[in-house]
Amino acid sequence: MAWTAADVPDQSGRIALVTGANSGLGLETAKVLAERGATVVLACRNQVKARTAATLIGGAxxxxxxxxxxxxxxxxAAAEVHERFDRLDLLINNAGVMVPPHQRTADGFELQFGTNHLGHFALTGLLLDRLRDVPGSRVVVLGSLAHKLARGGINFDDLQSERRYHRVGAYAQSKLANLMFMYALQRRLAAEGAQTIALGAHPGFSATELTRHVPAPLQSINAMAGAPFTQPPDRGALSTLRAATDPRAMGAHYYGPDGPFEWRGRPVLKASAATAHDRAAQDRLWAVSEDLTGVSFG
Structure with a gap:
């Protein structure tokens, strides 16, 4: 039977933090969780848009x-969470940037790798103490079909694209890093007997603001193709919602649409690329990420 938002169980009493919750997939994810009774923390860069989203979502x-x-x-942000909340039930690492012109973060990292992976790696590490001992708690990492384009794996020799920047290649690498982090995190959580599990999801080909940097020719093709190839954000968010709330979900499960090419459809279990399961590369990425962010998971 097709899994829909109606299958999200009651979330009363739970606290969910969703990054990038002011628009697109994050907004739709937050909306459903709030409708089911969760207190939803909208973790956003733009607070004006966040306030507008909060008004739209309603609830807590x-x-x-x-x-x-x-x-x-x-x-x-992590320090503020520690001041305001004694626990978290869900951490949904949703926010991201996609194929922008070459830019750097405030810390000098390539923007996509720095935002999509390193920012979420650091946030998760700093908040994990609020999740570890909470029964049923989960970390959900948003991946992308694009991770399969990083066929050579993580380019550890040029992580910050200092020698050469290819916007699609850098995006693919950042999304591969997201999934490698999720699998490595789940291994560590299971080894220490934590209450928390880590899962992944991808939204298929969803029409959101994330595509604003996609080159104009591709935007035109997408506009002409329309509905057969894309799905609206509320459908794209279903994979995240299933990973976050399905009682049958287990650590390291990865959800995506069931339609052709995984572009659209209802969320089901999916397989990620073999490169995402390379444990030696996962461990190397973990060590590099701790070094670059200064955040250790202990």
């Missing part, structure tokens, strides 16, 4: 300023 929503492209902002 909290605002948190978070710029994943700045480790200072990540640390400040």
């Amino acid at each position: 929503t909290e605002l948190l300023e978070l710029d994943l492209a700045s480790l200072d902002s990540v640390r400040a």
Whole structure:
């Protein structure tokens, strides 16, 4: 039977932090969780848009300023969470940037790798103590079909694209890093007997603001193709919602659409590329990420 938002169980009493919750997939994810009774923390860079989103969502929503492209902002946001909440039930690492012109974060990292991976790596590490002992708690990492384009794996010799920048290649690498982090995190959580599990999801080909940097010719093709190839954000968010709430979900499960090419459809279990399961590369990425962010998971 097709899994829909109606299958999200009651979330009353749970606290969910969703990054990038002011628009697109994050907004739709937050909306459903709030409708099911969760207190949803909208962790967003733009607080004006976050307030608008909170009004739209209704229910129990909290605002948190978070710029994943700045480790200072990540640390400040994590400190604020510690002050305001004694636990978290869900951490949904949703926010991201996609194929922008070459830019750097406040800390000098290539923007996509720094935001999509390093920012979320640091945030998760700084908040894990609020999740570890909470029964049923989960970390959900948003991946992408694009991770399969990083066929050579993580380019450890040029992580920050200093020698050569290819916007699609850098995006693919950042999304591969997201999944490698999720699998490595799940291994560590299971080894220490934590209550928390880590899972992944991808939204298929969803029409959101994330595609604003996609080159104009591809935008035109997408506009002409229309509905047969894309799905609206509320459908794209179903994979995240299933990973976050399905009682049958297990650690390291990865959900995506069931339609052709995984572009659209209802969320089901999917397989990620073999490169995402390379444990030696996962461990190397973990060590590099701790070094670059200064965040250790202990």
